[in-house]
Amino acid sequence: MDGTEDTDTGTFEVRVQESLSQIAAVDWDACACPEAETGRPDDPFTTYRFLKALEDSGSVGRGTGWMPRYLTVHRDNRIIAVAPMYAKGHSQGEYIFDFNWAHAYENAGGRYYPKLQIAVPFTPATGRRFLTRPGHEIDGMSALVQGAVQLASDQGVSSLHATFCTEAEAHAGEAMGLMRRKSQQFHWENGGYATFDDFLATLSSRKRKNIRKERAEAQAFGGEIRCLTGDDLQPEHWDYFWRFYQDTGSRKWGTPYLTRAFFDIVQQEMRDDVLLALAIRDGRPVAGALNFIGRQVLFGRYWGCTEHHPCLHFELCYYQAIEAVITMGLTRAEAGAQGEHKLARGYLPSHTHSLHWIADEGFARAIRQYLEAEADAVEEEIEVLTAYGPFRRGQQEEQE
Structure with missing residues (x-):
């Protein structure tokens, strides 16, 4: 028309x-x-x-x-x-x-x-x-x-x-x-925190202890967690993330919405606009969470894994996002649709x-x-x- x-x-x-x-x-x-x-x-x-x-x-x-x-x-x-x-x-x-x-x-x-x-x-x-x-x-x-x-x-x-x-x-x-x-949906608001501990100090004692326990369990998966953006992202990182995305997509939607070529184009055109949190064990990523970076907001988009480890999902999707928002001086983290489990982790409706x-x-x-x-x-x-x-x-x- x-x-x-x-x-x-x-x-x-x-x-x-x-x-x-x-x-x-x-x-x-x-x-x-x-x-x-x-x-x-x-x-x-x-x-x-x-x-x-x-x-x-x-x-x-x-x-x-x-x-x-x-x-x-x-x-x-x-x-x-x-x-x-x-x-x-x-x-x-x-x-x-x-x-x-x-x-x-x-x-x-x-x-x-x-x-x-x-x-x-x-x-x-x-x-x-x-x-x-x-x-x-x-x-x-x-x-x-x-x-x-x-x-x-x-x-x-x-x-x-x-x-x-x-x-x-x-x-x-x-x-x-x-x-x-x-x-x-659920968003985390940055109250002007200088550190993650500053955020924890605003929580009730029970919730604060629970988050520290979850982070400790996640960090015990046997490897390291790295957050990559810009030139630190390499094409092989997307090979791993594609496997994570396919696993989550096949379980949630039946067929993943995005094609493999989409992530190649993101690497070429938008790698400065993404933050990829990876759990790496024995030199190989086993889980990851993809975020897009706005001027004031970090947008959490996709998560997946090839190995299950306790609390690793919470760490990569929520706590690493909070850390990134504080470090980058952003105002908010959005964690996508649904999920009342986000409430206990500081994400309010x-x-x-x-x-x-x-x-x-x-x-x-x-x-x-x-x-x-x-x-x-x-x-x-x-x-x-x-x-x-x-x-x-x-x-x-x-x-x-």
């Missing part, structure tokens, strides 16, 4: 591109990460190089159920906004799940798939989804929303979704007529947001009622979980 739309701020053209190769990297990143001119991007996952790695590696595209439909908004022969959008043939790899919606829709005789999804594939990390050049935040997002809804309507698809958007985008999208959904448009008016009313009830349940769950957090009472109130 290429189309011209009018808004209160003027006329623009919305286009759909089936490959990032049709969009100049400088134009995409001017919308996705203008702050990268002076350092790291806030969000590594919406950068041109990350999304292009998914596409060039075959992790998205034909046969994956994720068909690229990138949106671009043009005004005066200049791209002012973009969005990573995909035509989806399933609901896998999204982490804000709508399986029940699909089941109900199809039980009623409808066809839920394909649908349109504005998202970063396989990445449950909050960030901007409606990417605009500075100065075009309002009109750019408006154009993207209007264009996406018009495309969904023109193509007769059941629905449009934007997952893991920012809270500001969620409120703005709701004002434009989309339905807002609340979810939650935090809101996540998504936006939804449903073509069928009757089904949309039912979904709206469901989302209102779900939002109340999410708020109650966050309140209860936070109360059971590991921090000492005074510290707990500060974290809240």
Whole structure:
């Protein structure tokens, strides 16, 4: 769909591109990460190089159920906004799940798939989804929303979704007529700690002792733990991590989402943006956790192992991430979707947001009622979980 739309701020053209190769990297990143001119991007996952790695590696595209439909908004022969959008043939790899919606829709005789999804594939990390050049935040997002809804309507698809958007985008999208959904995941917040022990000092005695015990058990696996980034990463490290990723993927999802080629491209194009924590025994990695580095946030993404050792998962995924955030002076560690076991390790529940448009008016009313009830349940769950957090009472109130 290429189309011209009018808004209160003027006329623009919305286009759909089936490959990032049709969009100049400088134009995409001017919308996705203008702050990268002076350092790291806030969000590594919406950068041109990350999304292009998914596409060039075959992790998205034909046969994956994720068909690229990138949106671009043009005004005066200049791209002012973009969005990573995909035509989806399933609901896998999204982490804000709508399986029940699909089941109900199809039980009623409808066809839920394909649908349109504005998202970063396989990445449950909050960030901007409606990417605009500075100065075009309002009109750019408006154009993207209007264009996406018009495309969904023109193509007769059941629905449009934007997952893991920012809270500001969620409120703005709701004002434009989309339905807002609340979810939650667990984040660790840096309280200005100088050391890991400073963080431990804020915990209750029992939780503090438990973490020290887990770290000691993990460190006793018979080798060393190393965190690698930049030029310290070598191609052979990805050979090992691919085995870890395949093992976890086959157990959790049946088939790993990412291809082997994706990690080769990351090594070539993004090794300064990743932190790979490896447990190495007898000169050979036996477990690893992959993180991506944002300007203020460390994003934990994948974990796997070829040997099981007590507490090694907690050490590589959570405690090494906390150490890295403190060392690098970042503000937060995000450990991905799900997992109430993260609570005892200092990761507290935090809101996540998504936006939804449903073509069928009757089904949309039912979904709206469901989302209102779900939002109340999410708020109650966050309140209860936070109360059971590991921090000492005074510290707990500060974290809240």
